[in-house]
Amino acid sequence: MEIAADVAVIGGGMAGLVAGTVASQAGLSVVVLSRGHGATADCSGAIDVIGYLPLATTPTVSAIEGLHLLAALHVLHPYSILGLERESLVVDGDVVVKRVQETIEWFLSTVAESELRHVGSLDSTIMACSPLGTLKPTALLQQTMWSDSLMDEDNVVMFAGIRGYPDFHSGMAAKTFLEERQALREGPRRVINCTVDLSNLLPVSNLSAIELARLFDTEEGLRHLAESLQSHVEGTGASHVVLPPVLGLEHAATARSELESRLGAEVIETISFPPSIPGTRLQAALEAALERAGGRLLKGHEVVGTETSKDRVTGIKARGPRRSVSVTAKSYVLATGKFVGGGLAGDERGLRETVFGLQVFDGDRMSVTETRPQKLTDLTWVTERGHRLYTCGIGVDEHLRPVGLDGRVYAANLFGAGAVLAGYNYITEKSGLGVAIATGHAAAIEAVNFATEAKS
Ligand SMILES: Cc1cc2nc3c(=O)[nH]c(=O)nc-3n(C[C@H](O)[C@H](O)[C@H](O)COP(=O)(O)OP(=O)(O)OC[C@H]3O[C@@H](n4cnc5c(N)ncnc54)[C@H](O)[C@@H]3O)c2cc1C
Structure with a gap:
């Protein structure tokens, strides 16, 4: 089967479904390909934005305070990238806070329409009972x-x-x-x-x-x-x-x-441990939101091949339960998650990004593609910011486009979002779903802009 869309999203967790819904709401044709459930469906029911700063032992007073401090201290954090000014390499904390606030408000009203309501805000950290x-x-x-x-x-x-x-x-x-x-x-x-x-x-x-x-x-x-x-x-x-x-x-x-x-x-x-009923509620609410916005979700479809030409991704191939699908789109969002979702994998060859074979970095933008799983028990991988493995992922520029070791963009029409990104440790920071919402939303805007320009 062949599908042509304006935007193709790879991954049906929080980041991919947010990206697909935002792009659909912008009036573009969208297809989301999802191999299966990732970490989103396993989550506890809490939407963490930033519970602890790296190295801190007491929680942030509010997510807003945490985002401001992150912007000042950690330029490569996915939140900070949302406020990064290319020329000066300075992160504008006010821009970061504004963008995260807007996306969280969008998320709350979108899932509320699917009958899933939340309490809390970015103004004060609340304590959830486990x-x-x-x-x-x-x-x-x-x-x-x-x-x-x-x-x-x-x-x-x-x-x-x-x-x-x-x-x-x-x-x-x-x-x-x-x-x-x-x-x-x-x-x-x-x-x-x-x-x-x-x-x-x-x-x-x-x-x-x-x-x-x-x-x-x-x-x-x-x-x-x-x-x-x-x-x-x-x-x-x-x-x-x-x-x-x-x-x-x-x-x-x-x-x-x-x-x-x-x-x-x-x-x-x-809150829940996996298997998670609150996570299942969240997953269902996000899928319903995509459907309401007019996006198309192909569940059980694993992207197994990609085509690129010059500096563009030109198509992807997916294996579905009954047939294979070829998708061509003007822009693409990679939202495949980390190890639970399947966006990163490790074997005797090292750590890999599983769809495009992109360069994998740790949180300090050091290459880790040569790292074999047996190395991960090495104590030097356990730092005061937690295990380095959890900060691994793809590196992106200020438009969320994946980059290589030399800083060059892999493709002008590919944007990364969610847990596949390097630069943060959701376990120690308590920031998982917040990063997925904020970067999923931002990647969608980039993908929409690119696709709209390509159409005109
Ligand atoms: C047990 C657990 C509990 C957690 N609890 C919380 C919590 O309480 N609060 C919080 O904020 N965060 C929590 N997190 C973290 C949070 O769930 C993740 O950071 C977030 O869900 C990541 O979203 P994502 O969309 O980037 O990735 P995922 O939700 O992992 O989604 C990735 C998607 O990509 C798909 N995919 C992968 N490869 C392919 C392919 N080749 N082709 C097609 N599709 C593909 C997967 O099938 C999946 O649909 C928890 C994580 C875990 C594991």
Whole structure:
């Protein structure tokens, strides 16, 4: 099959779907090719923008503060590249903050139209509760994961597990949560736990998050959960109930409101470990946004070949479940993720970018293409900024065009976005989805400008 489009996007995670949606909203024809789910569908449900600066041990007060400091200290960070002035090589922090703010606002309103609402902003870092009972800094959370009043002193906070669901130990989470609060002399003084029994509806061992989410999308499942929780809430006077993140794939916000009105207590979900129901909700909301904007998503299509001529990418070939597809476009966005997504791979030949064979750099723009996986246990790869492996990726110029070792642009119509980019460590910084949104949006604007000029 042959497809001609204005913009072709390789990768269907956060960066690729943001890029595809923005380009479609600009009125261009867009095709997004996705091999399968990447890191986005595995994410915890928190949208991190910048939780920690490199080397810092305390969280940023706000993402805005973090972005300003990054712009001043780390020119090669993907956020900084959004405000990089080519001539002076100076990063304008105000430009970085403005661009990230605008893209986050765009993201929030776009996924809200897919019925996925978030709380939080770039003005202050908020703390998300993990299934272990620990807190992690982030910028935005799915609405069902946040309560303004969780940390009030007089609360009785109850962690509630589900019998047979092995991924959430309510007793351990409650203990950790309480011990951390006591150590920091903050938060509720009474933290308890319970386990509810849904054995009349589901087996009592090895329940999965997806089984529970599907159950709580039904009226019957939700009613049983409420009834099972009721006696625990009444018996303890719990003001807040903390559940694992399984309150449905489709109607989590409604499920939460119904539970709250039946129980007379606030209900929140924790953030998630993979496999992630909140990540699945996010992935579905992004795919729906692309569809609404008129973009075409080819799932299960892996790009296995590329064609270039002079300084342009002229076509890509993908292998699909039933047939191969040749795509020609005026501009291309590479948003294939890092190791989880499949955009980078390592073997005995070294570290590679998997689609175009682009140069791979570390966070300091040192070449790492010769690095073999066995070298990665070398202690020199573990720096105070975390493991260098996580900062690896492709290097881009100020228009997000991939560059080689000599700084030359690989192709004038190819733009990189998301986790495939070098220069940041989302694990230590807590910046993963924020970078994917901001660079996906920026790459789309570059791709749209290029395609529009090529058309005229
Ligand atoms: C377990 C886990 C939890 C995380 N939790 C958080 C969190 O709570 N908050 C946060 O902000 N960040 C989190 N992150 C980081 C964040 O998820 C990623 O940084 C972000 O999702 C990257 O988005 P992306 O679109 O660049 O890549 P991905 O989401 O990985 O998407 C890459 C896409 O490219 C496709 N692809 C790859 N190669 C090809 C090919 N040849 N042809 C076609 N398609 C291809 C993949 O199939 C996939 O669709 C987490 C990451 C992991 C792994």
